[in-house]
Amino acid sequence: MTIDRESDHRDTLGEVGELNALTRIFPRLPSAAAELIGPGDDAAVLAAPDKRMVITTDMMIHGPDFRLAWSSPYDLGWKAAATNLSDVAAMGAVPTALVVAIAAPADTPVSSLEAIADGLREACEALAPGSGVIGGDLSVSTVLTIVITAFGDLEGRAPVLRSGARVGDVVAVSGPLGRAAEGLRLLFNEGVVDGEPDAAAAAEVAAQHPEAVAAQLRPAPPIADGKTASLGGATAMLDLSDGLAIDARRVATASGVALDLSSEAVGGRAQLDGGEDHSLLATFPQSVELPVGFRAIGRVVDGEGLLVDGVAYTERGGWDPYAGWNGAAG
Ligand SMILES: [Mg+2]
Incomplete structure (x- = not known):
């Protein structure tokens, strides 16, 4: 298997070896403003001025998570960064750094790994300026696998959890639905x-x-809106990874309330079920003005689960890595 379908570069990971490959990849990686000690030592050292750190990890495996016929190596780097940055933002934090572990087949051209690094760098620059890669690992596997661990800074604010939605709150979203x-x-x-x-x-x-x-x-989630929501009084928040319906139920369950969405504000079934937008879903007290970027799509009410126009919505459409795509997003 070769992961760079258009390239005829003959120097592969297996031919040049890990150290030479890393020497070519390192200069392409974005550096992090919060980096105290970066790649090159046994471990990195990251500043933590808040004395707490937001940490998340996300894995992408060829087959269930992406297809090389559809995604370029650049796309993979971009998406791996974007999905991890989004989970940090969903806590109301500012992403600071990524650690990247890649396992790739030995016949992978080094140029493909360089392209992954380019995607990582440009996603960090575009979505979370100041964030960067502080370390990682490179290994060999028959299945291309990219694992990122991301870190974030709460800057003194309380983390925004899924469990904070209160009856009467406004449900709002930043970013596209179903795209x-x-x-x-x-x-x-x-x-x-x-x-x-x-x-x-x-x-x-x-x-x-x-x-x-x-x-x-190459999703472009509204990373900066995570901090904006936190500053704007968000009571609960998550990023929409598996679809609005599934993720809204998660907030409802964690908070012990029901979320009642307006079909007119949401759009339709495709917008309810479609996953992987990594838009931010948040709840805000009725008394505050919605932060710029957010639009109201519903209310928090007494009860449990998800309602649409006041009626229980029990469709299970959305993305499940074990069941695959079971939505009716068309
Ligand atoms: Mg998430």
């Missing part, structure tokens, strides 16, 4: 040949539906 799932649906339907993911077919889909496909392959 990444629309991209995935298009790729599954049209980016295939004989049922298998196909690079040329995917390129055709991307040319016709650039926004939806980009939202799936």
Whole structure:
């Protein structure tokens, strides 16, 4: 397997070895403003002025999480960074640093790893300026796997949990709903040949539906809005990874309340079920003005679970890594 489908570079990870590959990758990685000791020692040292640290990790495995026929190595670096930065933002924190572990087949061109590094760097620069990569590991596997651990700074604020929504709060969202799932649906339907993911077919889909496909392959979550929401009084928050319906139920359950969404404000079934947008879902007291970037889509009410227009919504559509895609996002 080769992960750079268009390249004929002959120097692979297996040929040049780990140290030489790392020498080529390091200069491409973004440095973190909070880095005290960066790559090159046994471990990195990261500043923690708040004396607490937000930590999260997310794994991407070829097959269940991405297809090399659809995602370029650059896309993979971008998305791996974006999804991790988003989980930090969802706590109301500012992302500071990433640690990146990659296992790749020995025949992977080093240029593909350089492209992954470029995607990581440009996502950090675009979505969370000041954040960067402070360390990582490179190993060999038959299945390309990217694992990122991300760190964040609460800057003295309380973390925004899923459990803080109170009856009467406004439910609001920042970022798109259902767009990444629309991209995935298009790729599954049209980016295939004989049922298998196909690079040329995917390129055709991307040319016709650039926004939806980009939202799936290179999501640009509203990272800075996590801090904005925290400063604006958010009582609960998470990022929409598995779909609005599933994730809204998580807030409802954690908070011991029900979330009642307006179908008019949300859009429709595709917006309710579509995952992977990494938009921020937050609740705010009725007394505060919604921070810039957020729009109201519902209310917190007495009860449990999710309601739409006051009626219980029990559809289970969304993304589940074990069950696969079971939504009706079309
Ligand atoms: Mg999350």
